Amino acid sequence: MNENSSQEVLLFYIVCDESGSMGQNGGIEAINEALPELHATLASDPLVVDKCRLSIIAFSDGAEMILPMCKVTDIPDMPGVQEAGVTNYGAAFTLLGQAIQTDVDGLKSQGYRVYRACVFFMSDGEPTDHWEDAYNDLINHPYRPHIVAFGVDGADADILAKIATLRCYVGRDRASAGRALANVMSSIGNTIITSTSNAHSGPANIDLPAAIDGFDTVPLDHL
Amino acid sequence: MASTRFRSITSDHMAWFGKQSKDGPAQSAPRSDRSSAPGFGFSDEPFGDPDLLLENNQSNEPAALAARVYGEKTTFGSVPWWSEKDWWKLAPEGEANDVRCQVGTYADLAVAAVSLRGNKHRLQGAVNDDSFAIAHTTGDDGRGYLLVAVSDGMGSAKHSSFGARLAAQNALRVLLKLLADLPGNGLMADLTEHQADLLSWITRKVLGYRANEFGAPTVDANEFDSADAQCTLTFAIVPTGEPTRSREAVIGIVGDSPAFLVQNGRLIPIEPAKDLEGLWSSSSDGLLGATSMVITSVELEPGDGLLLTSDGIGNFLTHGDQETVLGLDIASKWKRPVGMLDFIRDASFELQSADDDRTAVMIWIDE
Numbered sequence: 034m035n036e037n038s039s040q041e042v043l044l045f046y047i048v049c050d051e052s053g054s055m056g057q058n059g060g061i062e063a064i065n066e067a068l069p070e071l072h073a074t075l076a077s078d079p080l081v082v083d084k085c086r087l088s089i090i091a092f093s094d095g096a097e098m099i100l101p102m103c104k105v106t107d108i109p110d111m112p113g114v115q116e117a118g119v120t121n122y123g124a125a126f127t128l129l130g131q132a133i134q135t136d137v138d139g140l141k142s143q144g145y146r147v148y149r150a151c152v153f154f155m156s157d158g159e160p161t162d163h164w165e166d167a168y169n170d171l172i173n174h175p176y177r178p179h180i181v182a183f184g185v186d187g188a189d190a191d192i193l194a195k196i197a198t199l200r201c202y203v204g205r206d207r208a209s210a211g212r213a214l215a216n217v218m219s220s221i222g223n224t225i226i227t228s229t230s231n232a233h234s235g236p237a238n239i240d241l242p243a244a245i246d247g248f249d250t251v252p253l254d255h256l
Numbered sequence: 257m258a259s260t261r262f263r264s265i266t267s268d269h270m271a272w273f274g275k276q277s278k279d280g281p282a283q284s285a286p287r288s289d290r291s292s293a294p295g296f297g298f299s300d301e302p303f304g305d306p307d308l309l310l311e312n313n314q315s316n317e318p319a320a321l322a323a324r325v326y327g328e329k330t331t332f333g334s335v336p337w338w339s340e341k342d343w344w345k346l347a348p349e350g351e352a353n354d355v356r357c358q359v360g361t362y363a364d365l366a367v368a369a370v371s372l373r374g375n376k377h378r379l380q381g382a383v384n385d386d387s388f389a390i391a392h393t394t395g396d397d398g399r400g401y402l403l404v405a406v407s408d409g410m411g412s413a414k415h416s417s418f419g420a421r422l423a424a425q426n427a428l429r430v431l432l433k434l435l436a437d438l439p440g441n442g443l444m445a446d447l448t449e450h451q452a453d454l455l456s457w458i459t460r461k462v463l464g465y466r467a468n469e470f471g472a473p474t475v476d477a478n479e480f481d482s483a484d485a486q487c488t489l490t491f492a493i494v495p496t497g498e499p500t501r502s503r504e505a506v507i508g509i510v511g512d513s514p515a516f517l518v519q520n521g522r523l524i525p526i527e528p529a530k531d532l533e534g535l536w537s538s539s540s541d542g543l544l545g546a547t548s549m550v551i552t553s554v555e556l557e558p559g560d561g562l563l564l565t566s567d568g569i570g571n572f573l574t575h576g577d578q579e580t581v582l583g584l585d586i587a588s589k590w591k592r593p594v595g596m597l598d599f600i601r602d603a604s605f606e607l608q609s610a611d612d613d614r615t616a617v618m619i620w621i622d623e
Contacts, residue, residue, distance in 0.1 A: 079341075083332070176534075
């Protein structure tokens with residue numbers, strides 16, 4: 034692009050739990066089936082193609098950037114998540130904070146006007162680490178993102194409600210994590226599309242669904 | 257595939273107009289009639305080039321007006337008239353206002369105004385929710401005033417198109433009354449003193465509609481939430497050049513519709529741009545219910561121009577304190593009056609993420 038063009042850009046990060054339990058409850062399979070569908074949905078929207086950037090982080094024992102920030106049409110094949118170890122939230126928040134800093138600074142240096150990033154954080158369990166310091170570093174940074182949290186299969190609603198800054202959805206049925214995650218991915222696609230076309234409305238610029246099938250919306254009492 | 261009925265705009269045509277083809281950047285247009293004709297007025301072709309008028313031909317060109325591309329071509333702009341994607345949607349209720357334009361002169365002032373439906377509203381099958389209004393009056397002392405207003409309906413408001421149209425029109429009505437009735441302590445002083453009353457009057461007029469009037473919400477006004485018609489307002493009052501050629505234009509702003517001084521081929525924002533050190537936010541003050549506004553003035557010399565815009569175009573003209581490539585191009589092209597189709601085409605630039613409705617009102621001072 035031309036430098037100093039003042040183009041607008043919205044950044045979306047999907048942060049997926051790929052701990053061992055996600056394999057046992059069908060979550061890994063559901064995410065891997067849903068990601069290509071999400072890609073196809075996003076790539077078919079001309080405003081999303083031009084105005085959005087997408088990134089995916091997977092975490093378990095550690096965190097890994099499985100899709101660095103890019104336009105959806107620059108993704109030849111969506112990556113997948115792989116069942117691994119425990120549920121280390123802190124590693125995910127640390128990598129997320131580093132990625133947001135790098136991505137925002139890089140885009141700004143190219144002359145983009147960058148909206149506050151939106152993170153879709155999904156997990157099926159309780160964290161196995163001391164994640165609070167890493168979270169506080171993320172949330173106290175000038176580039177702090179909006180965070181939408183999704184919990185399935187017995188995830189700790191209280192913890193996810195502490196992590197979320199915009200909204201927290203927790204699945205009602207522990208037995209159907211796979212189907213629940215498919216609904217989550219569909220909601221993420223809709224949220225990205227509607228937020229992109231309504232980027233000129235509202236301070237958060239994120240249009241979340243009022244409800245997701247099979248999920249309760251948990252109050253964010255820390256706000 | 258049905259045959260198209262519009263002439264294909266070839267790269268040769270685009271080069272003649274200094275537009276960019278798909279294969280490369282635009283070159284300077286070797287065209288002498290782009291600037292104003294001798295004396296004062298529009299170019300020799302006030303309605304643009306006759307070669308670009310509609311005629312029967314085969315074409316699978318995009319439905320958009322061929323316009324200069326800045327950076328990568330937009331995804332939306334690559335779609336032909338008939339496409340399985342069905343992106344270019346008419347609004348079900350009509351009055352999409354893909355293009356609304358006015359050009360003309362008043363005393364030593366010339367005006368070109370255009371409002372264009374943005375790609376996001378084409379994709380949604382929604383209407384253009386920008387609007388503008390233009391009026392002029394002559395005072396008891398014989399001095400004339402040109403008044404222009406730009407209003408941008410806020411994206412989250414269901415009836416923002418209606419709100420913006422009424423806001424722009426009623427803003428000029430109340431400003432005309434202000435010019436006629438007030439003792440003449442100076443426009444700035446009068447506006448500052450009466451701004452709350454003026455804004456309240458506009459709000460009442462916008463919300464005092466009758467259900468099912470042309471374009472009005474179908475619910476009773478008493479049951480209507482003003483947030484559903486919320487919009488911005490930027491207006492300018494520009495005196496004509498008597499008795500001196502220099503003059504002070506007064507500008508009022510509620511919200512984020514930017515205004516610029518166009519001087520010597522440069523764009524100078526009337527209000528400071530948002531801080532770009534941090535992150536961008538599109539949050540904006542709304543006109544309806546507002547009790548105060550930014551009131552400022554700008555000194556206009558012969559040859560200067562004043563540009564009022566909605567953020568769909570104004571946000572892309574400058575970045576921080578600097579003009580963008582597009583901004584420099586617009587400032588150069590609109591240094592002097594241009595033909596109507598040229599003005600529309602210039603405002604129809606292709607730039608990724610510039611998908612909102614666009615409105616530009618340009619006022620030129622005779623040299």
